[in-house]
Amino acid sequence: MKKYSAPSHSSQNCAESRRAIQDTLEIINGKWKLIIIITLSSRPYRFKELSREIGISPRMLSKELQDMEVNHLVTRTVLATKPISVEYALTKYAETFREVLDAMKNWGMKHRDHIIHGAAV
Amino acid sequence: MKKYSAPSHSSQNCAESRRAIQDTLEIINGKWKLIIIITLSSRPYRFKELSREIGISPRMLSKELQDMEVNHLVTRTVLATKPISVEYALTKYAETFREVLDAMKNWGMKHRDHIIHGAAV
DNA sequence: CATACTGGTATACTTTATGTAACTGCTATC
DNA sequence: GATAGCAGTTACATAAAGTATACCAGTATG
Numbered sequence: 037m038k039k040y041s042a043p044s045h046s047s048q049n050c051a052e053s054r055r056a057i058q059d060t061l062e063i064i065n066g067k068w069k070l071i072i073i074i075t076l077s078s079r080p081y082r083f084k085e086l087s088r089e090i091g092i093s094p095r096m097l098s099k100e101l102q103d104m105e106v107n108h109l110v111t112r113t114v115l116a117t118k119p120i121s122v123e124y125a126l127t128k129y130a131e132t133f134r135e136v137l138d139a140m141k142n143w144g145m146k147h148r149d150h151i152i153h154g155a156a157v
Numbered sequence: 158m159k160k161y162s163a164p165s166h167s168s169q170n171c172a173e174s175r176r177a178i179q180d181t182l183e184i185i186n187g188k189w190k191l192i193i194i195i196t197l198s199s200r201p202y203r204f205k206e207l208s209r210e211i212g213i214s215p216r217m218l219s220k221e222l223q224d225m226e227v228n229h230l231v232t233r234t235v236l237a238t239k240p241i242s243v244e245y246a247l248t249k250y251a252e253t254f255r256e257v258l259d260a261m262k263n264w265g266m267k268h269r270d271h272i273i274h275g276a277a278v
Numbered sequence: 279c280a281t282a283c284t285g286g287t288a289t290a291c292t293t294t295a296t297g298t299a300a301c302t303g304c305t306a307t308c
Numbered sequence: 309g310a311t312a313g314c315a316g317t318t319a320c321a322t323a324a325a326g327t328a329t330a331c332c333a334g335t336a337t338g
Contacts (some may be wrong), residue, residue: 096327108271119283
């Protein structure tokens with residue numbers, strides 16, 4: 037009987053922070069974006085090569101790479117090879133994302149310790 | 158005909174980093190966890206109060222709060238009020254998560270600028 | 279000319295996430 | 309004793325995410 041509608045409060049900059057965090061979340065959300073970023077951070081990959089490397093179907097890979105291109109995280113370069121090939125590489129801009137990944141990595145490792153060694157709350 | 162199975166590479170600490178990042182990702186993954194953390198960061202809330210505040214159904218809220226309790230991010234305290242009430246609050250431990258949120262917030266804001274003002278890649 | 283490689287797309291399907299509605303057990307108030 | 313509030317739970321329905329399989333157009337090789 038009840039509808040659960042949008043929040044009524046939201047002071048201005050609180051909402052802005054939330055939006056920023058949500059934006060960032062979308063960059064790495066889902067099963068694949070993170071591993072794609074990490075894989076491409078070692079070197080550029082071709083489409084099929086990347087697909088085989090991380091075990092993702094072409095359908096998903098195509099979609100994910102398109103998202104990441106829109107967000108300026110990867111570049112798509114068509115190479116004039118015998119059978120045409122396409123190279124995907126992280127942009128220089130993508131390096132700015134490392135701060136976020138580092139923060140997540142550090143916290144994640146501490147958290148695993150915290151939960152395993154069962155500290156008090 | 159082809160199966161897309163697990164990766165074959167994965168140098169040791171690379172895999173460890175990835176796992177840590179994935180762990181962190183799970184903490185904030187989904188539609189609600191983030192806004193719950195942000196809302197509770199101002200003050201403790203009771204169950205229904207929180208439900209109304211952010212517009213989440215009791216079903217989802219219950220599930221999310223349980224997850225977060227397991228991860229030591231919130232505490233659940235039963236209060237001896239006339240109709241019983243239960244207070245949810247962020248733990249002190251949850252404050253350590255602020256580093257991650259801040260990194261995400263900063264990057265998210267820069268990223269919005271970057272995309273809107275259409276800088277070169 | 280069949281085979282195999284390239285970078286994908288199309289379709290159908292399963293699984294997971296989220297939403298909706300109704301219901302429980304308790305207490306207080308009208 | 310009917311109504312309403314609290315803190316949830318349960319069963320069911322839909323939406324989103326992911327998987328599997330097949331296929332296309334192009335080029336080279338045997």
